Amino acid sequence: MTKIFKTFRAPSLETLHMSKSFGRNKALDDVSLKVAAGSFHALLGENGAGKSTLVKCMMGFYEADAGQMMIDGQEIRIHSPRDAQALGIGMVYQHFTLVPCLTAAENLVISRRDIPMVINWKSERQRLDAFMETMPFRVRLDAQVSTLSAGEKQKLEIIKLLYLDQRFLILDEPTSVLTPAEADEILGVLGEMALRREVTVLMISHKFREVKAFCDSFTVLRRGRFVGAGDARRVNAAEMSSMMIGDVGMRPPATRLKTIQDGPKLELRGVSTLGDEGRRVVSDLSLKLCSGEILGIAGVSGNGQSALIEVLSGQRPLSGGEIKINGAPFEPTRRNFDRFKVFGLPEEPMRNAVVPRMSVAENIAFRSFDKPPVLKRFGLMSSARMRQRGMELIQQFNIHTSSPDAPIETLSGGNVQRTVLARELSGEVDILIVANPCFGLDFASVADIRGKIMECRNRGAAVLLVSEDLDEIFEMSDKISVMSAGKISDPVSTLATDAMRIGKQIAGQTDEIVAGPQAE
Amino acid sequence: MSLPSASSVARPHRKPRLDPRSLALIEASVIPMGALLASALIFSLFLLMLGKDPIRFFSLVWTGGVASSFSIQNTLQRAAPLILTGLAFAVPARIGMTLLGAEGALVLGGLASALIAIPMMLGGWPVWLGLPIMALTAMAVGGAWVGLAGWLRHYRGVNETISSLLLTYIAVAIMNFLVEGVFRDPGSTNKASTMPLGPDWRVGDIPGTSVHWGLATGLIIAALLWVLMERTTFGFSARIAGGNLRAAQAQGLPVGRLAVASCAIAGACAGLAGFFEVAAVHGQANASLAAQYGFTGILVAFLARQNPLAVVPVAFLFGALAASGGLIQRRMEMPDATMLVLQGIIFVTLLTSESLYGRLPFLSVSQAGDRT
Ligand SMILES: Nc1ncnc2c1ncn2[C@@H]1O[C@H](COP(=O)(O)OP(=O)(O)OP(=O)(O)O)[C@@H](O)[C@H]1O
Numbered sequence: 081m082t083k084i085f086k087t088f089r090a091p092s093l094e095t096l097h098m099s100k101s102f103g104r105n106k107a108l109d110d111v112s113l114k115v116a117a118g119s120f121h122a123l124l125g126e127n128g129a130g131k132s133t134l135v136k137c138m139m140g141f142y143e144a145d146a147g148q149m150m151i152d153g154q155e156i157r158i159h160s161p162r163d164a165q166a167l168g169i170g171m172v173y174q175h176f177t178l179v180p181c182l183t184a185a186e187n188l189v190i191s192r193r194d195i196p197m198v199i200n201w202k203s204e205r206q207r208l209d210a211f212m213e214t215m216p217f218r219v220r221l222d223a224q225v226s227t228l229s230a231g232e233k234q235k236l237e238i239i240k241l242l243y244l245d246q247r248f249l250i251l252d253e254p255t256s257v258l259t260p261a262e263a264d265e266i267l268g269v270l271g272e273m274a275l276r277r278e279v280t281v282l283m284i285s286h287k288f289r290e291v292k293a294f295c296d297s298f299t300v301l302r303r304g305r306f307v308g309a310g311d312a313r314r315v316n317a318a319e320m321s322s323m324m325i326g327d328v329g330m331r332p333p334a335t336r337l338k339t340i341q342d343g344p345k346l347e348l349r350g351v352s353t354l355g356d357e358g359r360r361v362v363s364d365l366s367l368k369l370c371s372g373e374i375l376g377i378a379g380v381s382g383n384g385q386s387a388l389i390e391v392l393s394g395q396r397p398l399s400g401g402e403i404k405i406n407g408a409p410f411e412p413t414r415r416n417f418d419r420f421k422v423f424g425l426p427e428e429p430m431r432n433a434v435v436p437r438m439s440v441a442e443n444i445a446f447r448s449f450d451k452p453p454v455l456k457r458f459g460l461m462s463s464a465r466m467r468q469r470g471m472e473l474i475q476q477f478n479i480h481t482s483s484p485d486a487p488i489e490t491l492s493g494g495n496v497q498r499t500v501l502a503r504e505l506s507g508e509v510d511i512l513i514v515a516n517p518c519f520g521l522d523f524a525s526v527a528d529i530r531g532k533i534m535e536c537r538n539r540g541a542a543v544l545l546v547s548e549d550l551d552e553i554f555e556m557s558d559k560i561s562v563m564s565a566g567k568i569s570d571p572v573s574t575l576a577t578d579a580m581r582i583g584k585q586i587a588g589q590t591d592e593i594v595a596g597p598q599a600e
Numbered sequence: 601m602s603l604p605s606a607s608s609v610a611r612p613h614r615k616p617r618l619d620p621r622s623l624a625l626i627e628a629s630v631i632p633m634g635a636l637l638a639s640a641l642i643f644s645l646f647l648l649m650l651g652k653d654p655i656r657f658f659s660l661v662w663t664g665g666v667a668s669s670f671s672i673q674n675t676l677q678r679a680a681p682l683i684l685t686g687l688a689f690a691v692p693a694r695i696g697m698t699l700l701g702a703e704g705a706l707v708l709g710g711l712a713s714a715l716i717a718i719p720m721m722l723g724g725w726p727v728w729l730g731l732p733i734m735a736l737t738a739m740a741v742g743g744a745w746v747g748l749a750g751w752l753r754h755y756r757g758v759n760e761t762i763s764s765l766l767l768t769y770i771a772v773a774i775m776n777f778l779v780e781g782v783f784r785d786p787g788s789t790n791k792a793s794t795m796p797l798g799p800d801w802r803v804g805d806i807p808g809t810s811v812h813w814g815l816a817t818g819l820i821i822a823a824l825l826w827v828l829m830e831r832t833t834f835g836f837s838a839r840i841a842g843g844n845l846r847a848a849q850a851q852g853l854p855v856g857r858l859a860v861a862s863c864a865i866a867g868a869c870a871g872l873a874g875f876f877e878v879a880a881v882h883g884q885a886n887a888s889l890a891a892q893y894g895f896t897g898i899l900v901a902f903l904a905r906q907n908p909l910a911v912v913p914v915a916f917l918f919g920a921l922a923a924s925g926g927l928i929q930r931r932m933e934m935p936d937a938t939m940l941v942l943q944g945i946i947f948v949t950l951l952t953s954e955s956l957y958g959r960l961p962f963l964s965v966s967q968a969g970d971r972t
């Protein structure tokens with residue numbers, strides 16, 4: 081395949097009547113999408129609408145069943161991501177694809193297609209430096225990728241595409257792991273580049289704020305079909321959302337009921353733990369959590385939140401301190417999870433909560449497979465009852481899947497999250513540990529999941545909510561703490577503080593601590 | 601619920617198509633069969649290059665492996681240990697461990713049963729008590745040996761594939777050391793062996809055949825392990841841990857114990873194969889125990905896609921190949937290693953065929969394999 085354009089010029093791209101089925105599940109049905117040269121186009125749709133499938137077909141990851149693609153009005157055929165790369169189409173995936181143990185510079189050089197057998201690092205490095213001069217972002221080239229923050233990694237992913245000379249950029253939910261400030265910086269720069277017609281951008285997003293602020297045009301998919309397109313600056317968010325879900329009413333925001341706080345209690349005393357590199361990532365952390373309340377832990381990721389959640393869910397050993405539930409020492413074993421009714425919604429469910437190759441029904445059964453009614457005598461399990469229960473919960477939690485026997489990896493991101501939710505929240509919950517529950521979910525699912533968590537609290541559960549999304553923290557929490565550098569601040573009542581103060585605290589101005597009289 | 605109810609959810613399907621589970625089953629049979637066919641073709645080319653007739657080869661496999669009742673019994677005889685060593689690979693594979701320790705467990709298990717038999721024979725113990733003790737000893741020793749690899753893996757982070765392979769070499773060395781040293785029977789002049797079992801201390805044949813009881817035992821154990829892995833909480837937990845360790849931890853499953861237990865079960869199977877080799881075939885422990893059954897078992901399990909039931913027919917297939925080896929050697933004047941070449945080719949095509957899962961267009965439930 082030859083390069084049609086070598087110049088730094090943004091191409092236009094069009095798909096015509098694209099269809100794609102997985103088995104009997106029609107993920108894309110006659111979808112046409114038009115992205116003008118130099119535009120910043122948003123691709124919208126609820127979870128499972130087919131957005132990722134569409135862009136993966138464009139990239140050649142999936143072979144579309146039918147349909148055409150045009151670049152600058154010329155028909156092209158793409159059978160693999162290599163073809164797409166050769167045509168200047170590049171994609172940033174929802175999860176990072178960088179090699180964590182290499183440096184940023186090494187990651188860039190090895191991503192090239194014409195990579196020589198023996199790399200002359202010195203001259204490569206000079207060329208890279210020269211290239212970086214022309215880049216709008218700064219990234220520490222010598223830093224090992226695993227030490228970069230999420231924002232830096234995302235910048236590096238984008239720089240990688242530009243380094244490979246790709247001028248049509250597809251971004252699949254690029255900001256879900258970023259703070260709003262990081263997101264604004266990156267999208268702002270891309271927007272300017274698009275304006276200068278250096279790139280064309282197609283972005284999948286669930287965040288109307290970003291779409292309104294940075295995009296100029298948009299297309300909406302619903303259940304695999306094209307439902308509309310328009311000018312993002314003229315159509316407002318409400319109109320976009322009704323295009324996405326049709327004319328069904330939104331679930332009202334979660335209501336907070338009065339609760340009595342004399343039920344189960346979770347207490348952490350002087351908890352410490354080591355990270356993978358043997359560094360202390362959580363040090364001497366203490367907190368108290370009562371029933372019927374949500375304690376929100378705000379903070380930028382990488383300050384020990386993940387390790388804290390891992391300690392509570394048994395994925396990382398404690399190096400000091402103790403965990404108590406209702407005053408009794410708690411070790412994260414299966415027996416104790418059941419005894420104290422501890423449930424969890426970990427972040428990145430594909431990594432932490434499900435087995436991708438097992439079926440939806442089996443994944444739903446992870447909590448219940450060793451108890452009646454699934455458990456029969458002699459350790460035998462009834463797969464019929466497991467499947468039956470799976471079907472009930474699939475109905476009840478509205479999980480879009482072709483069958484309870486489909487591997488969970490074939491579900492869209494939002495539906496994986498719902499499956500975990502169905503598993504963890506379908507019974508009686510005393511302690512609930514939640515981390516970034518709404519990453520990558522569409523607005524309707526977000527409202528839904530927050531509602532479910534709030535219901536749990538209202539029924540008397542003690543909820544620990546770790547989130548990078550300040551809006552979420554403020555919407556959900558009764559009390560708020562800030563986590564930074566493995567330590568946690570004293571909790572403050574949500575009514576006694578505001579986003580400004582917490583934001584400042586997150587940014588590191590912890591001196592003028594918000595404690596004092598407000599702490600009560 | 602705020603989302604419009606999904607059109608795809610649990611609605612009766614108008615056009616009943618195969619459900620994902622049957623599709624997966626078909627896929628898991630079609631692909632290995634195809635791989636076998638491909639290896640037969642490649643091997644035929646190899647034979648042609650040597651100036652040999654491939655058709656003659658396969659007809660000799662037929663003659664030597666299945667055509668007469670003698671050859672069938674020969675095949676079954678060789679299939680017996682392969683069922684057990686195949687299981688020894690298949691069970692830990694479910695929990696995501698690649699263990700190459702079956703050969704070592706077989707050798708040590710066989711040796712241990714031959715050794716424990718000596719005082720019992722000399723002490724005049726009844727055979728009905730002695731043989732089960734021998735079998736249990738073999739299983740315990742094999743289980744502990746491979747269980748060690750599981751323990752090292754889980755509690756010390758040592759790669760289980762390497763450690764189990766090294767343990768195999770150590771096992772064979774230990775066996776040779778003991779058989780040629782302290783435990784050498786003075787009567788064994790040309791091949792160093794342990795003291796032979798008395799004639800009534802041998803495991804007999806299944807009535808009406810010349811196939812020893814190891815085959816029946818293998819069949820029963822395959823069925824039991826299938827139930828264990830597919831129908832019990834242990835098997836389910838093992839699949840969770842094998843599929844995603846972090847998810848298993850977050851479910852509070854005892855992942856360490858699961859790993860060690862799976863390895864111990866594997867070692868016990870291989871040890872039991874060693875017991876039958878000693879008590880039914882050789883009558884004593886010597887270097888013939890290390891007859892590569894442990895390694896061929898890996899191939900068996902691979903072709904059976906780690907399914908304990910599928911291990912049985914695959915073991916018959918390899919038993920037939922082994923049974924016809926001698927005939928082919930004589931009639932076609934080909935070296936001993938010919939069968940190893942065929943096995944190697946099968947192994948490589950099998951590994952290659954792994955990449956086909958999820959990509960056969962007529963079986964597209966999911967294309968998850970396409971993901972990055
Ligand atoms: N590899 C696959 N095999 C089978 N079905 C799939 C596969 N990938 C996606 N699907 C199905 O296609 C539909 C669309 O999924 P897709 O991932 O494109 O959704 P999405 O719009 O990206 O959703 P989200 O916002 O949750 O990421 C879903 O119903 C999903 O179950």
Ligand SMILES: [Mg+2]
Pocket residue numbers: 131132133492493
């Ligand atoms: Mg998606």
